Amino acid sequence: MIENRKEEHINIAKSKDVSPDHNFWDDIKFVHQAVPEIDFDSINTGSDLLGKKTDFPFLISSMTGGTERARNINRNLSRAAEQFGLGMGVGSMRAAVEKKDLAGTFSVVNDFKPRFKLANIGAPQLIKQGKNSFDNSMIDYAFDLIDADFLVVHFNFLQEMVQPEGDHNSRGIMKRLTEIAASFPLIVKETGNGFSREAALLLRDAGVRAIDVGGLGGTSFAAIEYYRAEKAGDREKMDSGRTFWDWGIPSPASISYCQVGLPVIGSGGLRTGLDLARALSMGAAMGGFARTLLAGADGNYGDLERELKQIIRDLKIAMFLTSSSDVKKLASARKVIMEPLRSWLAIYGE
Numbered sequence: 001m002i003e004n005r006k007e008e009h010i011n012i013a014k015s016k017d018v019s020p021d022h023n024f025w026d027d028i029k030f031v032h033q034a035v036p037e038i039d040f041d042s043i044n045t046g047s048d049l050l051g052k053k054t055d056f057p058f059l060i061s062s063m064t065g066g067t068e069r070a071r072n073i074n075r076n077l078s079r080a081a082e083q084f085g086l087g088m089g090v091g092s093m094r095a096a097v098e099k100k101d102l103a104g105t106f107s108v109v110n111d112f113k114p115r116f117k118l119a120n121i122g123a124p125q126l127i128k129q130g131k132n133s134f135d136n137s138m139i140d141y142a143f144d145l146i147d148a149d150f151l152v153v154h155f156n157f158l159q160e161m162v163q164p165e166g167d168h169n170s171r172g173i174m175k176r177l178t179e180i181a182a183s184f185p186l187i188v189k190e191t192g193n194g195f196s197r198e199a200a201l202l203l204r205d206a207g208v209r210a211i212d213v214g215g216l217g218g219t220s221f222a223a224i225e226y227y228r229a230e231k232a233g234d235r236e237k238m239d240s241g242r243t244f245w246d247w248g249i250p251s252p253a254s255i256s257y258c259q260v261g262l263p264v265i266g267s268g269g270l271r272t273g274l275d276l277a278r279a280l281s282m283g284a285a286m287g288g289f290a291r292t293l294l295a296g297a298d299g300n301y302g303d304l305e306r307e308l309k310q311i312i313r314d315l316k317i318a319m320f321l322t323s324s325s326d327v328k329k330l331a332s333a334r335k336v337i338m339e340p341l342r343s344w345l346a347i348y349g350e
């Protein structure tokens with residue numbers, strides 16, 4: 001069941017339009033600096049996340065595992081993470097915890113040396129859903145399997161609501177998250193709907209070390225589940241998928257909401273190095289790319305390599321033309337924020 005679902009997610013994400021109607025990154029326009037007093041070739045793109053140094057200010061977001069195809073994707077992604085000096089995540093490790101013979105489709109990332117590795121489990125697995133929840137020994141197993149540096153817990157409750165086999169319970173989640181934060185270096189991420197300021201404050205108080213916003217603007221799991229429900233002939237879930245297709249907090253707004261004293265990873269809908277520069281300008285310590293890298297990772301390594309080189313080149317062009325000699329300077333690059341993002345940014349008095 002899990003294997004089929006993972007396979008379907010990859011097929012749908014690659015072949016269908018699964019993005020919301022509006023891309024909020026395009027609402028950010030940098031003011032062009034025609035007289036940059038810097039050398040393009042000595043722009044410093046180095047970054048770090050919680051002390052782990054990377055050559056570029058982005059990571060490869062959690063995507064997959066659990067199938068032979070996923071093994072190949074994870075191999076390509078970890079090879080690229082080593083080559084480019086990046087950190088990377090694997091997809092939800094529930095499959096490996098429940099079926100040990102699938103472990104190798106995740107641990108293949110140990111064949112290479114990403115700058116850091118993110119283990120991944122879902123928030124719904126942390127609490128009882130009518131069956132058993134994950135205890136600490138199961139989380140230990142997932143963490144050690146890929147020799148992880150951080151544990152990522154993903155929040156995907158919209159997806160759970162609209163998928164035919166979704167988990168429905170979130171009661172007690174903060175208590176359990178607080179326990180886990182005491183035992184693991186914990187990063188929390190959304191999967192396409194973003195975190196509010198209220199959520200960010202709760203997460204900070206629970207002991208979370210960083211927040212990956214995973215906001216609205218890129219892969220919409222309501223859209224992915226719409227297509228799965230269509231294939232299964234489930235009208236009810238199709239309707240919910242369509243209704244909630246555009247639900248969530250735009251990624252750039254969520255980066256702003258999540259400025260609560262923790263490093264923020266800006267992800268959800270990043271397509272280019274220019275989008276990455278926009279995320280950094282909103283206060284993200286790093287960006288995160290998922291779907292943009294999927295086609296290359298699922299095919300020819302050369303395509304993935306080309307995609308990453310293009311992201312890096314466009315990031316550096318944006319840095320040059322905003323007169324930003326290092327990544328931190330992007331936070332003070334002059335920019336104009338257009339509607340509708342502008343209204344989203346006004347709600348907490350930003």
Ligand SMILES: Cc1cc2nc3c(=O)[nH]c(=O)nc-3n(C[C@H](O)[C@H](O)[C@H](O)COP(=O)(O)O)c2cc1C
Nearest residue numbers: 061062063091092154191214218219268269290291
């Ligand atoms: C095929 C696919 C599978 C994914 N699986 C996971 C997952 O298992 N765990 C997770 O935390 N996020 C998962 N995500 C979400 C991404 O990490 C990311 O948060 C989201 O896709 C938004 O980024 P994007 O717009 O760059 O794709 C998945 C995304 C895609 C496209």
